[in-house]
Amino acid sequence: MWNISLVGFGNxxxxxxxxxxxxxxxxxxxxxxxxxxxSVVTARRGCLVNDRGIDPEMLLEAMERDGGLWGCEGAMxxxxxxAIKSSHTDIxxxxxxxxxxxxxxxxxxxxxxxxxxxxxxxSNKGPLVRALSxxxxxxxxxxxxxxxxxxxxxxxxxxxxxxxxxxxxxxGHVQGIVNGTTNFILTExxxxxxxxxxxxxxxxLGYAEADPTADVEGWDxxxxxxxxxxxxxxxxxxxxxxxxxxxxxxxxxxxxxxxSRGKRIKLVAEVYRERGKVRAMVAPVAVPLSRPLAGVMGxxxxxxxxxxxxxxITIVGPGAxxxxxxxxxxxxxxxxxxxxANGDHPARMPF
Amino acid sequence: MWNISLVGFGNxxxxxxxxxxxxxxxxxxxxxxxxxxxSVVTARRGCLVNDRGIDPEMLLEAMERDGGLWGCEGAMxxxxxxAIKSSHTDIxxxxxxxxxxxxxxxxxxxxxxxxxxxxxxxSNKGPLVRALSxxxxxxxxxxxxxxxxxxxxxxxxxxxxxxxxxxxxxxGHVQGIVNGTTNFILTExxxxxxxxxxxxxxxxLGYAEADPTADVEGWDxxxxxxxxxxxxxxxxxxxxxxxxxxxxxxxxxxxxxxxSRGKRIKLVAEVYRERGKVRAMVAPVAVPLSRPLAGVMGxxxxxxxxxxxxxxITIVGPGAxxxxxxxxxxxxxxxxxxxxANGDHPARMPF
Numbered sequence: 131m132w133n134i135s136l137v138g139f140g141n142x143x144x145x146x147x148x149x150x151x152x153x154x155x156x157x158x159x160x161x162x163x164x165x166x167x168x169s170v171v172t173a174r175r176g177c178l179v180n181d182r183g184i185d186p187e188m189l190l191e192a193m194e195r196d197g198g199l200w201g202c203e204g205a206m207x208x209x210x211x212x213a214i215k216s217s218h219t220d221i222x223x224x225x226x227x228x229x230x231x232x233x234x235x236x237x238x239x240x241x242x243x244x245x246x247x248x249x250x251x252x253s254n255k256g257p258l259v260r261a262l263s264x265x266x267x268x269x270x271x272x273x274x275x276x277x278x279x280x281x282x283x284x285x286x287x288x289x290x291x292x293x294x295x296x297x298x299x300x301x302g303h304v305q306g307i308v309n310g311t312t313n314f315i316l317t318e319x320x321x322x323x324x325x326x327x328x329x330x331x332x333x334x335l336g337y338a339e340a341d342p343t344a345d346v347e348g349w350d351x352x353x354x355x356x357x358x359x360x361x362x363x364x365x366x367x368x369x370x371x372x373x374x375x376x377x378x379x380x381x382x383x384x385x386x387x388x389x390s391r392g393k394r395i396k397l398v399a400e401v402y403r404e405r406g407k408v409r410a411m412v413a414p415v416a417v418p419l420s421r422p423l424a425g426v427m428g429x430x431x432x433x434x435x436x437x438x439x440x441x442x443i444t445i446v447g448p449g450a451x452x453x454x455x456x457x458x459x460x461x462x463x464x465x466x467x468x469x470x471a472n473g474d475h476p477a478r479m480p481f
Numbered sequence: 482m483w484n485i486s487l488v489g490f491g492n493x494x495x496x497x498x499x500x501x502x503x504x505x506x507x508x509x510x511x512x513x514x515x516x517x518x519x520s521v522v523t524a525r526r527g528c529l530v531n532d533r534g535i536d537p538e539m540l541l542e543a544m545e546r547d548g549g550l551w552g553c554e555g556a557m558x559x560x561x562x563x564a565i566k567s568s569h570t571d572i573x574x575x576x577x578x579x580x581x582x583x584x585x586x587x588x589x590x591x592x593x594x595x596x597x598x599x600x601x602x603x604s605n606k607g608p609l610v611r612a613l614s615x616x617x618x619x620x621x622x623x624x625x626x627x628x629x630x631x632x633x634x635x636x637x638x639x640x641x642x643x644x645x646x647x648x649x650x651x652x653g654h655v656q657g658i659v660n661g662t663t664n665f666i667l668t669e670x671x672x673x674x675x676x677x678x679x680x681x682x683x684x685x686l687g688y689a690e691a692d693p694t695a696d697v698e699g700w701d702x703x704x705x706x707x708x709x710x711x712x713x714x715x716x717x718x719x720x721x722x723x724x725x726x727x728x729x730x731x732x733x734x735x736x737x738x739x740x741s742r743g744k745r746i747k748l749v750a751e752v753y754r755e756r757g758k759v760r761a762m763v764a765p766v767a768v769p770l771s772r773p774l775a776g777v778m779g780x781x782x783x784x785x786x787x788x789x790x791x792x793x794i795t796i797v798g799p800g801a802x803x804x805x806x807x808x809x810x811x812x813x814x815x816x817x818x819x820x821x822a823n824g825d826h827p828a829r830m831p832f
Contacts, residue, residue, distance in 0.1 A: 285791045287646030294645050295638030298811040422797045425776035439500065439808035440636045446773045446795040457790035460649040469820065
């Protein structure tokens with residue numbers, strides 16, 4: 131029985147709660163995985179603590195009804211750090227809003243949990259881009275798992291594909307479409323829309339935010355490139371090291387010209403070696419139609435890994451969404467349940 | 482230190498030996514994986530036994546030089562079952578030639594190993610299509626691992642993608658291009674070749690055998706459909722239950738007509754539910770160009786999994802090859818090393 135503390139209860143944590151509620155019996159039967167949510171802590175939506183377990187269905191109903199947990203029996207104000215360090219927490223699921231500048235408050239939450247020898251599961255990119263190596267070392271030192279499948283492509287297992295199922299391969303080059311918003315905009319522009327109309331459509335559908343800078347200027351893809359550099363090619367890059375060009379200058383004419391030459395313009399995040407150094411870039415690239423990445427349309431994401439033993443391996447799937455990212459968190463919880471730790475040095479892990 | 486017995490030493494086992502020789506230090510440093518090849522047993526290429534370990538480089542040199550192991554110091558005749566049951570074997574790597582009719586001799590080798598509480602790693606499809614459920618139960622009863630990543634797409638982790646990294650998802654539908662030979666022939670036909678010329682080219686390049694029946698009549702894909710039905714959808718199908726049509730009647734005109742309608746003809750293996758029953762078929766299908774499978778050309782393979790939490794997830798990669806299948810065996814060895822057993826019920830496994 132795993133005691134889970136949810137810190138943050140926005141879309142992603144609600145997606146996880148939905149799955150946990152719907153699949154309680156199936157997860158127990160198929161994986162022997164049993165859980166108890168012992169605390170839910172949010173900054174603006176209320177908090178709940180119950181050592182005997184909080185029903186995820188009840189949490190979702192409260193959110194649906196009140197937009198928060200204040201109306202629930204036992205609602206109170208809870209210090210997240212106290213909940214994290216509680217003896218009734220085995221695993222922290224950290225999903226507070228991400229901040230790329232300082233990584234807070236997630237960074238402090240995760241650090242506190244790892245120091246207190248709690249496992250951590252997160253989909254929060256900020257703490258990773260700021261302090262992945264430190265946090266990984268902390269987890270290793272404490273003998274706990276620190277997992278974050280959701281940060282690259284939500285539940286599409288871009289990360290564990292390499293760490294677990296491609297174990298033994300070395301990766302020489304990574305090229306990905308890791309931002310669904312910009313891929314959607316480029317797809318719409320290929321159908322004839324202007325950049326402005328395509329962006330407006332993306333905003334209408336909820337793919338793009340009111341301020342679309344993080345997506346269209348390539349920041350989100352650059353963050354993922356940094357994380358991929360550490361994970362797949364053992365290199366620490368600062369976000370500022372990523373050569374970055376967004377899609378704001380791409381025109382429908384560029385797209386048609388590329389197509390007439392058998393290519394399709396995609397916002398590509400790339401991690402590669404140049405004179406022995408690992409480098410990363412994000413830019414609109416004309417990808418030959420014969421490559422799997424060229425066929426990835428709409429809000430879908432994909433990554434091609436160039437490996438020593440297998441050549442190119444490509445994975446295609448969704449890169450965002452409530453249930454999709456909930457699935458990422460679930461897959462990390464199940465990996466911890468299986469006694470499967472941080473990827474690279476599992477043999478040295480105590481479980 | 483893992484003691485490995487290689488039974489069968491053809492292309493695939495040589496691919497594994499190549500990797501093990503090249504990456505001995507790296508595997509030890511990165512995964513803590515250390516190995517000793519304690520026996521190599523073949524029916525027609527000679528045998529070697531050495532409890533202190535046989536150098537894989539030396540094995541490869543002997544094959545290169547003599548086409549067999551007879552010239553090696555200590556070469557002898559060895560009963561494979563004795564080598565498998567030896568106290569100096571921890572893991573059997575079974576790669577004898579596959580027989581779809583009876584699954585032998587691999588089936589007896591694997592059964593013997595599992596009964597003797599040895600882990601088993603294989604890329605041999607015959608025993609799986611004939612007795613997967615029996616062998617899985619045997620492994621479970623003995624508390625050992627039985628792994629076979631290589632049977633679907635060689636080292637492309639089609640199988641462990643689902644079992645490990647997509648844990649928690651349910652699969653409702655599987656559609657794959659799982660035979661590289663036929664995909665190569667269809668790709669060549671699209672370029673203008675006749676079926677006969679495309680087949681001859683495939684034979685010239687070593688993709689197709691002198692008797693191409695297993696590939697072009699869809700038997701190989703049907704075998705994989707059966708294995709996928711058990712693994713991904715919990716259903717036991719006989720090879721004879723698979724509705725099967727090969728590519729021998731596909732004409733260049735069919736291919737061009739499909740293309741003019743925005744589709745591409747692919748030999749697709751499909752596992753699906755119909756009125757509550759799991760069914761499988763292999764047939765040439767006109768796949769819309771908007772789907773990732775339509776973009777998979779030449780000898781490449783791909784599978785699209787339709788899941789409940791993520792919608793469609795597609796993996797694209799090689800489906801055959803010496804080093805590629807060697808990588809599949811290696812990834813299984815590393816999974817066993819990490820204490821990761823048979824997939825579905827790891828919590829109940831003793832490791």
